[in-house]
Amino acid sequence: MFESLTKSIFINGKWEAISEAHTETIYNPATLEPITKVAHAGAKETTKAITAADEAFPQWSQKTGRERSRYLYKAYQLMQEDAERLGKILTMEQGKPLNEAIGEVKGAANFLLWYAEEASRNYGEWLPSSTNSKRLMVIPQAVGVVGAITPWNFPSSMITRKLAPALAAGCTVVLKPAPETPLSAIEIMKIFERAGVPNGVVNLVTGDAKAIGQQLLTNKVVQHITFTGSTAVGKYLIRESAQQVKKLSLELGGHAPSIVFADADLDKATSLVIGSKFRNNGQTCICTNRLYVHQHIANDFANLLKVKVSQLKLGSGLENEVDLGPLINQKACEKVHDHVKDATEKGAIVECGGEQWNDKLDGHYYKPTILSNISDEMKIMHEETFGPVIPIQTFTDESEVIKQANNTDYGLAAYVFTENTNRAIRVSEKLDYGIVGVNDVFPATPEAPFGGIKQSGIGKEGGHHGMDEFLEKKYISIGIDSK
Numbered sequence: 140m141f142e143s144l145t146k147s148i149f150i151n152g153k154w155e156a157i158s159e160a161h162t163e164t165i166y167n168p169a170t171l172e173p174i175t176k177v178a179h180a181g182a183k184e185t186t187k188a189i190t191a192a193d194e195a196f197p198q199w200s201q202k203t204g205r206e207r208s209r210y211l212y213k214a215y216q217l218m219q220e221d222a223e224r225l226g227k228i229l230t231m232e233q234g235k236p237l238n239e240a241i242g243e244v245k246g247a248a249n250f251l252l253w254y255a256e257e258a259s260r261n262y263g264e265w266l267p268s269s270t271n272s273k274r275l276m277v278i279p280q281a282v283g284v285v286g287a288i289t290p291w292n293f294p295s296s297m298i299t300r301k302l303a304p305a306l307a308a309g310c311t312v313v314l315k316p317a318p319e320t321p322l323s324a325i326e327i328m329k330i331f332e333r334a335g336v337p338n339g340v341v342n343l344v345t346g347d348a349k350a351i352g353q354q355l356l357t358n359k360v361v362q363h364i365t366f367t368g369s370t371a372v373g374k375y376l377i378r379e380s381a382q383q384v385k386k387l388s389l390e391l392g393g394h395a396p397s398i399v400f401a402d403a404d405l406d407k408a409t410s411l412v413i414g415s416k417f418r419n420n421g422q423t424c425i426c427t428n429r430l431y432v433h434q435h436i437a438n439d440f441a442n443l444l445k446v447k448v449s450q451l452k453l454g455s456g457l458e459n460e461v462d463l464g465p466l467i468n469q470k471a472c473e474k475v476h477d478h479v480k481d482a483t484e485k486g487a488i489v490e491c492g493g494e495q496w497n498d499k500l501d502g503h504y505y506k507p508t509i510l511s512n513i514s515d516e517m518k519i520m521h522e523e524t525f526g527p528v529i530p531i532q533t534f535t536d537e538s539e540v541i542k543q544a545n546n547t548d549y550g551l552a553a554y555v556f557t558e559n560t561n562r563a564i565r566v567s568e569k570l571d572y573g574i575v576g577v578n579d580v581f582p583a584t585p586e587a588p589f590g591g592i593k594q595s596g597i598g599k600e601g602g603h604h605g606m607d608e609f610l611e612k613k614y615i616s617i618g619i620d621s622k
């Protein structure tokens with residue numbers, strides 16, 4: 140599928156030659172086999188990419204929304220048509236089961252479609268003036284060159300969720316994907332190339348995160364940094380971008396609570412909790428990290444959950460009917476096990492799993508795990524686990540469980556399971572989270588604003604809100620002769 144050396148620097152519409160000496164190897168996390176090598180670029184290439192984006196900006200931003208829309212729509216079509224092949228590449232580099240990977244690619248394409256439609260709906264405002272001698276208006280204008288930095292857990296959709304609204308708004312982009320998963324990013328650039336997107340509008344640089352990041356942060360041409368990744372790196376970007384007061388959109392870590400009330404439908408709720416926790420093997424920013432189950436149903440719920448979890452099949456994402464792939468690397472397995480070990484040392488009971496799985500494959504596998512007898516001082520109740528572990532705690536009182544759910548610095552997503560609509564609304568309103576799913580654990584969709592509060596981020600992706608991130612609102616005050 141790939142040459143041993145894959146070109147991964149796309150600047151001004153051209154794939155740059157790379158030297159074997161400056162490469163990094165991309166591994167399949169399911170088998171630990173090398174897939175290919177890509178460029179390990181740095182400051183020089185990033186500066187060149189920023190210059191290309193800067194030079195492309197005037198023409199791209201002056202196109203009409205309808206014109207930009209045509210390129211995005213073409214890219215959407217190409218991505219949809221190629222979803223199976225792109226899904227395989229995604230599974231090879233990231234590990235998630237093929238059906239999830241193809242689903243992600245189709246979801247990624249849907250961001251292109253949504254913003255192809257939004258591109259021509261970029262409205263301004265006409266403000267009623269307090270005097271007859273003035274006319275006041277607000278016009279939205281593209282912010283300029285955007286630096287986009289993306290994570291490995293959703294190597295395709297996290298890119299289009301940023302690039303589609305940025306391009307629709309009229310911005311040009313330099314993309315730095317995660318070092319673990321550059322292959323999906325390369326494929327997305329090829330799609331833009333085939334869609335005829337003009338040279339310099341989209342640029343890709345793979346390699347040294349710190350060096351590329353530093354250029355994006357210090358080059359005055361870059362007006363906006365859009366980032367998805369950990370809260371720790373997000374804080375670093377806030378500090379460094381302060382020097383030039385750059386605009387920032389940050390989609391950061393999460394620590395989602397799931398609250399199952401006594402009136403929940405047990406079969407539905409257990410399946411949904413599994414969907415939330417084990418999608419992408421727990422490596423999803425909006426995954427359930429804490430589970431609160433009402434005391435009255437706790438035993439029945441835990442037993443049913445255990446039965447269903449024990450049926451999950453672990454293996455290479457390219458094998459048939461696999462539910463859980465490998466974790467991204469050994470460090471991830473160690474972090475997951477550290478949370479399990481810390482919890483058991485503090486009294487947790489391992490209901491199932493609780494260890495790495497090396498029976499069949501060389502990859503980084505961790506068994507799906509349920510922990511009970513959980514207490515608040517355990518690490519897993521405060522830190523993002525990013526792996527396949529569910530800690531179950533019980534509760535009896537609605538206001539108490541809301542307090543517990545809100546007792547975190549994170550504020551990305553929270554879930555409520557109940558058949559009572561009054562309770563669903565009451566509790567949703569009191570949860571300090573950017574996203575609340577009620578009997579729904581897959582809230583991400585192109586038409587809705589996705590994003591966290593507190594230390595889970597700044598800004599939104601998706602919906603018309605997602606395009607606003609890439610637009611300045613210019614206020615124009617016109618003095619007129621009213622006679």
Ligand SMILES: NC(=O)c1ccc[n+]([C@@H]2O[C@H](COP(=O)([O-])OP(=O)(O)OC[C@H]3O[C@@H](n4cnc5c(N)ncnc54)[C@H](O)[C@@H]3O)[C@@H](O)[C@H]2O)c1
Nearest residue numbers: 289290291316317348349352368369372390391392393424
């Ligand atoms: N809120 C969301 O929408 C969302 C979505 C997906 C993932 N995430 C979060 O992402 C994290 C997992 O992803 P990750 O491990 O790739 O995160 P990460 O923060 O380690 O890396 C994210 C990106 O930042 C780059 N990076 C790292 N150091 C940098 C630096 N000094 N300068 C510039 N770039 C730098 C990485 O190379 C990568 O491209 C989790 O915390 C998860 O919750 C959040």
Ligand SMILES: O=CCCC(=O)O
Nearest residue numbers: 292293423424425583
């Ligand atoms: O980690 C980010 C998840 C986004 C999604 O749910 O599609």
